Amino acid sequence: MTDDSIVTGAASGSGAATARRLAARGDAVVCADLDGDGAAATAAGLPEATSFTLDVTDEAATDAMVAATLERFGDLHHAVACAGMELHGHSLDFSVEDFRRTVDVNLTGCFLTAQRSARAMRDKGHGGSIVLIGSINSKIALANFAAYVSSKGGVLMLGKGLALDFAEHDIRVNVIGPGVIDTPMSANSIADPVRGAFLMSKTPLGRPGQPEEIAEVAAFLTSEGASFMTGAYVPVDGGWLAG
Numbered sequence: 001m002t003d004d005s006i007v008t009g010a011a012s013g014s015g016a017a018t019a020r021r022l023a024a025r026g027d028a029v030v031c032a033d034l035d036g037d038g039a040a041a042t043a044a045g046l047p048e049a050t051s052f053t054l055d056v057t058d059e060a061a062t063d064a065m066v067a068a069t070l071e072r073f074g075d076l077h078h079a080v081a082c083a084g085m086e087l088h089g090h091s092l093d094f095s096v097e098d099f100r101r102t103v104d105v106n107l108t109g110c111f112l113t114a115q116r117s118a119r120a121m122r123d124k125g126h127g128g129s130i131v132l133i134g135s136i137n138s139k140i141a142l143a144n145f146a147a148y149v150s151s152k153g154g155v156l157m158l159g160k161g162l163a164l165d166f167a168e169h170d171i172r173v174n175v176i177g178p179g180v181i182d183t184p185m186s187a188n189s190i191a192d193p194v195r196g197a198f199l200m201s202k203t204p205l206g207r208p209g210q211p212e213e214i215a216e217v218a219a220f221l222t223s224e225g226a227s228f229m230t231g232a233y234v235p236v237d238g239g240w241l242a243g
């Protein structure tokens, strides 16, 4: 039987890789993103997929995404919330608008995707699994990054809170904590000689991770192999948090 999955942030990076990975194991996948053309391009390369344009902070759009999933594929088993953004800036000068937007996209967006997906899973009368993409910054701060680290710290506790609330419906919720991953979000930092050297000095494996290495863990967490895992935080960071 085919599982049906939603992946947000599916236009790019780890979200696109996750959509491809879930499709490779046979899932029907809804590729959702603010970048509708990018989401459509991801979906176009998959055997059974569709795309959806949404801002993950938009309640009505999130409801519409879940409704479209049920209409197209008839069910929903997994949701992976990969959509995210980052803004750098010193906290003395950072605007409250940028702070709110970062928290809204990275934290509230995860909440909305998870809540509306879990309602559909509950209404279908079966369990499911949800993965939220946090960060190493769910655990540790970096300078000039207060809004982002606040949002990702929130994702860590959101995952635990949702895991407790959804367990009675056999819906599991886990958080992945990527380290430095080679995606458009981090490309400039990796390429910058000073910043890139700093990031690699913190990464014992000595290289950026690939989006497929996030996708592989997302696939595991949404598989039967992870059937007793919920409320977990799984770092995928080349060893950064070990040090």
Ligand SMILES: NC(=O)c1ccc[n+]([C@@H]2O[C@H](COP(=O)([O-])OP(=O)(O)OC[C@H]3O[C@@H](n4cnc5c(N)ncnc54)[C@H](O)[C@@H]3O)[C@@H](O)[C@H]2O)c1
Pocket: 008, 009, 010, 011, 012, 013, 014, 015, 032, 033, 034, 035, 038, 054, 055, 056, 057, 081, 082, 083, 084, 085, 105, 109, 133, 134, 135, 136, 177, 178, 179, 180, 181, 182, 183, 184, 185, 186, 211
């Ligand atoms: N790249 C890294 O080094 C790194 C490290 C830790 C965590 N992460 C997290 O991994 C996740 C995936 O990021 P990525 O590295 O693939 O970056 P990316 O920039 O390649 O992809 C992020 C995607 O999210 C989409 N998006 C942004 N705001 C959105 C919104 N409001 N609604 C819907 N979609 C929106 C973008 O359009 C983009 O397609 C993010 O949550 C990010 O914070 C990335």
